Amino acid sequence: xxxxxxxxxxxxxxxxxxxxxxxxxxxxxxxxxxxxxxxxxxxxxxxxxxxxxxxxxxxxxxxxxxxxxxxxxxxxxxxxxxxxxxxxxxxxxxxxxxxxxxxxxxxxxxxxxxxxxxxxxxxxxxxxxxxxxxxxxxxxxxxxxxxxxxxxxxxxxxxxxxxxxxxxxxxxxxxxxxxxxxxxxxxxxxxxxxxxxxxxxxxxxxxxxxxxxxxxxxxxxxxxxxxxxxxxxxxxxxxxxxxxxxxxxxxxxxxxxxxxxxxxxxxxxxxxxxx
Amino acid sequence: xxxxxxxxxxxxxxxxxxxxxxxxxxxxxxxxxxxxxxxxxxxxxxxxxxxxxxxxxxxxxxxxxxxxxxxxxxxxxxxxxxxxxxxxxxxxxxxxxxxxxxxxxxxxxxxxxxxxxxxxxxxxxxxxxxxxxxxxxxxxxxxxxxxxxxxxxxxxxxxxxxxxxxxxxxxxxxxxxxxxxxxxxxxxxx
Numbered sequence: 031x032x033x034x035x036x037x038x039x040x041x042x043x044x045x046x047x048x049x050x051x052x053x054x055x056x057x058x059x060x061x062x063x064x065x066x067x068x069x070x071x072x073x074x075x076x077x078x079x080x081x082x083x084x085x086x087x088x089x090x091x092x093x094x095x096x097x098x099x100x101x102x103x104x105x106x107x108x109x110x111x112x113x114x115x116x117x118x119x120x121x122x123x124x125x126x127x128x129x130x131x132x133x134x135x136x137x138x139x140x141x142x143x144x145x146x147x148x149x150x151x152x153x154x155x156x157x158x159x160x161x162x163x164x165x166x167x168x169x170x171x172x173x174x175x176x177x178x179x180x181x182x183x184x185x186x187x188x189x190x191x192x193x194x195x196x197x198x199x200x201x202x203x204x205x206x207x208x209x210x211x212x213x214x215x216x217x218x219x220x221x222x223x224x225x226x227x228x229x230x231x232x233x234x235x236x237x238x239x240x241x242x243x244x245x246x247x248x249x250x251x252x253x254x255x256x257x258x259x260x261x262x263x264x265x266x267x268x269x270x271x272x273x274x275x276x277x278x279x280x281x282x283x284x285x286x287x288x289x290x291x292x293x294x295x296x297x298x299x300x301x302x303x304x305x
Numbered sequence: 306x307x308x309x310x311x312x313x314x315x316x317x318x319x320x321x322x323x324x325x326x327x328x329x330x331x332x333x334x335x336x337x338x339x340x341x342x343x344x345x346x347x348x349x350x351x352x353x354x355x356x357x358x359x360x361x362x363x364x365x366x367x368x369x370x371x372x373x374x375x376x377x378x379x380x381x382x383x384x385x386x387x388x389x390x391x392x393x394x395x396x397x398x399x400x401x402x403x404x405x406x407x408x409x410x411x412x413x414x415x416x417x418x419x420x421x422x423x424x425x426x427x428x429x430x431x432x433x434x435x436x437x438x439x440x441x442x443x444x445x446x447x448x449x450x451x452x453x454x455x456x457x458x459x460x461x462x463x464x465x466x467x468x469x470x471x472x473x474x475x476x477x478x479x480x481x482x483x484x485x486x487x488x489x490x491x492x493x494x495x
Contacts, residue, residue, distance in 0.1 A: 046402070
């Protein structure tokens with residue numbers, strides 16, 4: 031029987047039709063030259079302080095050995111009281127946090143309440159475990175809800191950890207050193223911001239995958255303060271972006287005018303039809 | 306003796322339901338080959354040799370699923386799009402998530418129903434399953450996209466967004482199946 035047509039409509043969701051072809055192509059590329067997805071190669075950190083949570087992130091996105099985005103936004107909005115930093119594959123963190131945010135806003139509209147941190151964490155955990163780590167998203171969720179200030183981390187396989195201070199990404203070891211040294215319970219706002227900035231800075235200095243500017247997001251019961259960028263890198267290049275020069279920028283040295291003498295060779299008049 | 310009028314397949318004795326899930330129904334189009342095999346295994350061990358699944362639907366399930374057989378014109382291998390012929394590729398999934406994703410909804414339902422049966426008794430999953438089967442039959446013809454509104458409401462998936470709502474939306478697919486073949490396949494006439 032000729033199976034030249036589709037007998038059932040393909041299901042929605044992930045489509046694995048090309049998996050066999052991709053596996054075959056990878057074999058042809060001889061070791062590691064397949065195009066790599068855009069990873070964030072990041073340093074992200076979070077700290078719980080007296081009145082809320084401070085989240086910090088660098089802004090570099092790399093694509094194997096090239097910096098693909100110098101001003102990448104790694105702190106994603108989930109709900110008015112919850113923000114999430116994402117490390118790992120950039121597309122995966124974006125899409126996962128988008129889906130989480132949509133689900134929580136549907137919940138808010140249904141129930142009239144701000145979502146709680148545990149809801150966000152549970153939804154993420156279920157989603158990431160279902161895909162068994164194929165979605166490469168390491169997330170730090172921070173937020174303030176009716177039960178208090180919370181900081182959670184969710185790994186790509188669905189593991190969850192609730193901690194008072196945290197760093198993730200490729201620069202996490204350096205950042206964690208600063209956090210371990212400087213963290214105390216019930217810090218003040220300015221001290222907490224300074225601690226997170228120092229942690230991200232250590233990550234930027236010690237890791238090639240992190241760099242450029244530092245973003246900070248402060249979440250409190252009163253609201254959210256998303257400071258982007260909090261601290262610009264001192265190696266920022268000075269590109270002007272616009273290259274239009276004022277008339278008179280270059281000095282005129284000499285001027286020579288040559289008149290062009292034209293003679294009339296042929297003259298033809300065509301009348302226009304006007305009614 | 307269990308009633309035969311309600312469902313197509315005869316109800317198993319009560320003790321069979323503990324943790325074992327439910328007998329797949331004949332009219333459901335969501336059963337998989339694994340379920341057919343499991344059902345045969347179970348019915349043989351229980352000494353129940355009666356083949357309650359209609360021959361027609363068994364035939365349909367034994368036709369290879371479109372996703373895992375050669376995808377080209379007239380069933381020949383399309384080397385440009387799918388690489389070289391390989392029996393392994395036709396029989397086994399090439400991605401670790403392929404099978405678990407195909408059966409995800411089914412497995413979730415089974416797990417939930419057996420938990421419900423343990424907590425609230427037999428009536429709870431029975432009533433729910435009856436409603437699911439009724440809602441699942443509200444469909445357009447096979448080659449047209451169905452909204453499955455009643456089924457979504459029952460499942461609670463009208464209030465959540467997942468990858469199945471964003472990726473590969475069947476309402477926006479670029480290919481359409483051949484209408485006659487698809488209807489014949491669904492009716493088991495193919």
